[in-house]
Amino acid sequence: MLKFLVESLIHNRNVAGKVGELLTSHTLSKLPAEYIIRNNVLIPNGDSDTAQIDHVILSPYAIFVVETKNIHGRVIGRQNDRFWTVWTNKGTYDLYNPIRQNQGHIRALRNVLGDLTPTVYVNLVVFGSTATVQVEAEEWVVGADEVCRKIRQYGKVRFTWDQVGVLDSWLHEAYSSVSGLEKQHVKRVKSLKR
Numbered sequence: 018m019l020k021f022l023v024e025s026l027i028h029n030r031n032v033a034g035k036v037g038e039l040l041t042s043h044t045l046s047k048l049p050a051e052y053i054i055r056n057n058v059l060i061p062n063g064d065s066d067t068a069q070i071d072h073v074i075l076s077p078y079a080i081f082v083v084e085t086k087n088i089h090g091r092v093i094g095r096q097n098d099r100f101w102t103v104w105t106n107k108g109t110y111d112l113y114n115p116i117r118q119n120q121g122h123i124r125a126l127r128n129v130l131g132d133l134t135p136t137v138y139v140n141l142v143v144f145g146s147t148a149t150v151q152v153e154a155e156e157w158v159v160g161a162d163e164v165c166r167k168i169r170q171y172g173k174v175r176f177t178w179d180q181v182g183v184l185d186s187w188l189h190e191a192y193s194s195v196s197g198l199e200k201q202h203v204k205r206v207k208s209l210k211r
Contacts, residue, residue, distance in 0.1 A: 038071050041085040041143050044161055045072060048168065051178075052076045053185050060129050060191040067195050068125035073188065075181050078171040079139045082126060083164070084119040087145040088112070096154035115142045116156045129191040130184055137175055141167070 042056045053075040062068035072083035086092075092112065094101025100111040123138045141157045143164050144150050152158045159167055176184070 036087055038085045038087070040087070040145065041072060041083065041161055041164065044164055045074065045083075048074070048165055052168070053181060055185075055188060058188065058192060059195055060125055060188070061195050062121075062125040062128070068122050070122045070126070073126070074168065075184050075188070076168075076171075077174045077176045077178060077181055079137055079175065080126065080130070080133070080184070081139045081141055081168055082119055082123050083141045083143055084115045084122070085143045085145075085161075086112070086115055086148070088148045090147075091149040091151065092144065093151045094154075095152070096156060101152065116140060116154060116158070119156075130187055139168075139171065 038057065042054070045052075045054045045056075048054065055073045055075070056071070058070040058073050059067055060070070070082060071085045072081075074081035074083065088103055090103050090105035092101055092103050094112075094114060096114075096116055098114055099117070101114055103110050103112050119140045119142060123140060126138065127133075139157070141159070141164065143159055143161050145161055148160075150158060150160070157167055
């Protein structure tokens with residue numbers, strides 16, 4: 018019975034997603050102190066909408082916007098496809114392209130932090146170790162074990178530490194303005210998936 022429960026939880030997409038986010042958060046915590054990591058960030062996205070971002074990393078080098086996917090199976094797609102296909106031992110299903118999903122997150126962040134220049138925002142999709150990823154994309158699509166190394170490849174200083182602190186304050190203010198709307202956000206996202 019316990020084995021059945023554990024396997025059910027592992028294959029439940031909501032639980033798997035939260036586990037993936039926790040694992041990515043743990044991995045990101047190994048970055049040096051010059052990286053400010055904010056997890057599960059809910060910000061305004063337009064007049065009456067919100068965006069939930071798995072991880073935002075503020076640094077002197079760039080603003081990294083991370084979408085985590087903890088998927089079991091083989092993921093196939095291309096950068097501009099609307100959906101990618103996930104093959105599992107139980108069949109296939111469509112996954113909304115996480116690069117596109119994260120582009121929406123970046124647009125919401127630009128509304129909060131400013132349109133700093135497109136190259137300052139880095140779109141990064143992280144897959145857990147249980148996925149085999151066959152994606153043709155210019156954007157970064159990496160495994161959880163590669164994420165810190167990829168982030169540290171950005172070495173050109175674009176912000177002073179004081180500016181990074183200001184960006185973090187603005188992000189916190191935006192989060193505070195929609196604090197308490199998490200349940201409405203989840204409900205809206207679920208209605209979009211139908």
